[in-house]
């Protein structure tokens with residue numbers, strides 16, 4: 386079955402009754418007999434037993450994400466960050482060592498510093514371009530390697546297969562934050578990943594109206610991850626699961642458009658004199674391009690730009706006056722976003738030496754011509770103020 390079809394059919398029942406699964410607002414689930422109550426208590430993750438453990442809509446979303454991302458099963462949690470925390474805490478404990486890509490999402494680094502380190506987990510950051518040399522950074526106590534590809538803000542593409550092979554050879558679990566590609570454009574389990582994290586807040590939901598995370602795993606580690614997620618207590622609400630599943634149904638229609646518009650913007654930006662460098666894995670001159678071509682099935686609408694050095698006041702003149710591009714965190718919705726970024730602030734294993742400021746852009750579903758006109762007017766304001 387092609388992915389477009391899987392997205393429409395996965396997590397749905399037989400052709401009988403409403404198209405969409407029901408939303409149950411539930412804490413308590415009732416059982417008619419002692420025998421039924423005891424049965425529910427003995428199988429911790431089978432069926433509807435207690436609101437925190439999910440209801441039909443939670444399981445439908447989990448089944449659909451697992452089907453499209455290609456893993457054994459998925460677990461839905463309250464946010465993308467909760468998915469990162471559950472994925473990490475499933476594998477590291479006091480005295481263990483964890484390797485994290487230097488280009489990882491900043492709040493992921495914060496989880497390591499403020500949550501895992503005080504619990505006695507030692508975290509080291511590695512150059513995302515390390516490839517199979519990750520083996521040299523691994524120690525007998527290294528329990529997990531965390532990847533994010535392309536990296537947040539800077540978009541380095543990681544050699545997932547090389548890192549996974551080296552990690553597995555030394556007994557470590559491989560966790561990937563796959564949010565950028567969505568479950569559609571990178572298939573983590575075909576590249577040696579054990580645990581894939583999606584901030585479903587982004588492309589899966591697709592409409593900037595909810596927070597949700599989904600962790601998908603291989604069969605071997607599923608139980609461990611599901612238990613950790615359950616014990617963190619960060620269960621998603623039923624309405625958010627419903628909306629995320631509704632978003633997922635149109636993923637295969639939205640992603641190609643995000644890709645196409647993102648590339649149109651990236652190509653246009655790379656011709657501009659104000660731009661020093663465009664960080665977009667699908668541009669042939671981007672350093673990670675050949676790996677992206679080898680491994681990915683497409684590009685999303687999120688990419689970065691390094692500008693030539695310019696005053697903060699000139700940059701503000703550009704960004705404050707944008708009409709279509711709005712400023713704000715998160716991305717993956719139908720609307721275009723732009724925001725200044727500070728990659729240098731979040732690095733420890735590598736250095737960020739670009740002299741000019743950088744921006745992150747999300748290409749939404751508006752027409753590319755209108756978005757380009759908005760950027761062009763922005764550069765005029767920047768040049769006038771410079």
Ligand SMILES: *Cc1c(COP(=O)(O)O)cnc(C)c1O
Pocket residue numbers: 464465466467469490533537562564565584585586587596597598715
């Ligand atoms: C947004 C994001 C997250 C966190 O997701 P939330 O739902 O905002 O908690 C994790 N990883 C990446 C790469 C993200 O962009």
